[in-house]
Amino acid sequence: MTQLVATEFRKLLTTRMWLWILLISAAWTIMYTSLVIALANRHGGLVPSLSSAAGQHALFAIAAGGAGPLLAVLAVTQVAGEYRHRTAAATFLATPHRQRVVAAEVIAFLLVGVGYALACIAINLAVALPWLSAKGIEVSAFGNGNLAVLVAVVISVAVFGMTGAGLGAALHSQLATVTGMLLYLYVLEPLISHIAPLHSWTPYLPGVAADGLTQAVQSGVRLLSPWAGGLVFAAWAIAFAVAGMISTSRTDIT
């Protein structure tokens, strides 16, 4: 399995897509972190006061917001790209045990997610800590429950990577999967999760569960606790991975 995970890393690193996605994630993190701090304590600010624990949690959860969905796009692009570029045949000739290939893809993007999350956390902290210090707000990345938020960010981005790999393996169509995933995350799910009568089950939807994990606060949306959110989100990712294994092993590579 190590060999197959290494293969997925070699596929990723021999094209430039990973770098573009990382740069966009970094840019998103810089922009959103700056916006939150610049608007802090003003009317219409994005998060509660940055002197409060809740405000700091929201600030440090930012690193997951860009990197997670973007990594999922990268994972779909690579995994479903095997069908678009017809490299799936060579891949399954080298490794006829297709379910192991899908498992390796899911594990590889989990690991890539840890890397992306750490990079975005570093950027988030590099922007936030000196700026807040200059404003006279002393913040520690480790105190005030902030460390738990950073750990949740790492888990969230990693699980987004697994989700993308699983969906790509299940659906095989690059464009349709990326489009469908983004429409779901940014249009359909926000619409559904703001409808109060549905709040008994909306927290269990994949994106809302991910928000529960990092406690990315949105008014009018009911979230699970970090533990429950993390477990539910991971369960979705595993379900997508299993669907990917079943779909991939049943497909004729023509």
Added chain:
Amino acid sequence: MTDVAGRIVVSGLTKRFGRVTAVQELSFTAEPGCVTGFLGPNGAGKTTTLRMLVGLVAADAGVATIGGSRYAASPAPGRVAGVVLEAAGFYPGRSGRDHLRVYCTASGYPLGRADEVLELTGLTEAGRRRVRGYSLGMRQRLALATALLGDPSVLILDEPANGLDPEGIAWLRNLLRDYAGRGRTVLFSSHTLPEVEQLAERVVIIASGRLVRAGPLAKFTAVQGGLERVFLSLTSSGDSPRPGGRPT
């Protein structure tokens, strides 16, 4: 031992895509030490048969083995058979050398093997360029290089001469002859007669997914009119080939 190791046995293979039967109860063998041409009109089921042989397409009935076992069941499939598929795929932004190194990693070969097969296929210089800029002939060579990574005992090639210029075809002929000369098995498909006459020693002819004739090439060329006459009389009478070009 070698004759068992590389023997291809196709036995009763059948594949249906929806209502269309692409391959029907097809049986033939390809022997080590011999270049076997797999001949048939467009849409006869050649590609589907070769893909079933290596487990890319699941057969509805029948079995195909290489050296006595199914390709997909081998612990080191890349050493059993090298496969060149028609219109093989490459990621356009990846260099030819990186493409090969990906599959070295997947099969557990040393990365240096990528440079060896680049040399073997005359792609050493082009290897560091992105595949996006490759000609059709260069892509064919890269597909062949990928197939040679595991130094396999069997080579299976789907329309390998497509896109090659006359020089390339001569080069391919030498490579395949040399491969068979070392006691290995070569099975290649083609729909053009001169290619088969130039490359093959044995011929398996199919039409509409069924076997119509198999035997040494000499047996066909001895007839007046040669292989062309035999081929046309066997494949166009009665059950005419389906329209629609190559099978999916």
